[in-house]
Amino acid sequence: MDDEPSAPAESIRFDRVELRRWHMNDLDALDRATTESLDTLLPWMVWAAGHNRQATADFLARTHDDWETGEAFGYAITSGGAVIGSCGLHRRIGAGGLEIGYWIHPRWTGQGLVTMAAAALAGQGFRLPGVDRVEIHHDAANTASGAVPFRLGFTEVERFHVPGGPAAPGEVGIDVVWRMTVDQWHAAQPVSRPTRAAGQA
Template sequence: MRKPNEQLHHDGVDLRRWRLEDAAVAFRVVTESLDHLAPWMPWASTDYDLKTATDFVSSSRSDWEQGKAFDYAVLGPGSDVIGSASLMARIGPGGLEIGYWLHRDHVGRGIVRRAARALVDEAFRIGADHVEIVHDEANLRSRAVPEALGFTQVDRRDATDPPAPACTGVQLVWRLAASEAVQRSS
């Protein structure tokens, strides 16, 4: 697979590669949204500090260069960082997994759906043959994204990591193949 573009745009939503100087803003966006993120994401806890944010943007840089993950800052009005969206090469050859989260003040506006659509398009452009989204079965907001984008649920499995507080420990796996995406856009 080729490397993705460092900036993406889809239907009014912009994404750009995380930068080392974004650590403080990543810290702020996460900590302002802990009540919204912590129920679903084990890493979003009161232990999240500036060092954790710095480690994230630093590892994002090395992961990008190694082709392990392509992490983007989701930009809102005025190009302010309002969340994160990623393509991760952890589901095997030819596939990329999408992950996402937003600041609590920006949910319910279709931003994640449009950011995920940008990631789907980019994944297929760089050579992925399928894309997956994985979420806890109780996370209905996350479920709405693959449903809206035409993904098909292909698996239901026990989580491998300890679940966050609101999680059931059962993950739903959704997949969209490049061939299906082409057929749907025709």
């Protein structure tokens, strides 16, 4: 369709979270949030073991480039203006698909905020041309991560042993794949859909 956007909104509000596109001036806030979250990130995120300020700057630069090429759309998860985590849509599961990734500061867990962020991303993803499915992947041992797609009505479609075994210390090397199709998303008719923030077209 001619009115389909080529990229998601740069700022999205959903319930108690606001997602906004990462920018280089987020370096201090992201570096601080990541450093304070390392105890919960290290078991699951391979990149966390190499975290430092330069790695954070490199991430922000890469996120900018990926957005411009359409390979990925990375967002800060914020609440009350504070950066409390990171999430994004990634074109790494084949044509027609987007994968959602996320993490949140441990101080903000247990409030449903990641679920809100993932719902916002799914809604935006299905607005993009050619997208017929959105997936969430996680290690089988990471039950907290798996609770997000379950709550949103995703369907578990596959479990497989990762070639080479676990990559992070908390993992068991079994990848769990959850999927939501565009037809399932629209049929669910969520009460609250992600919207562009004020000032967005």
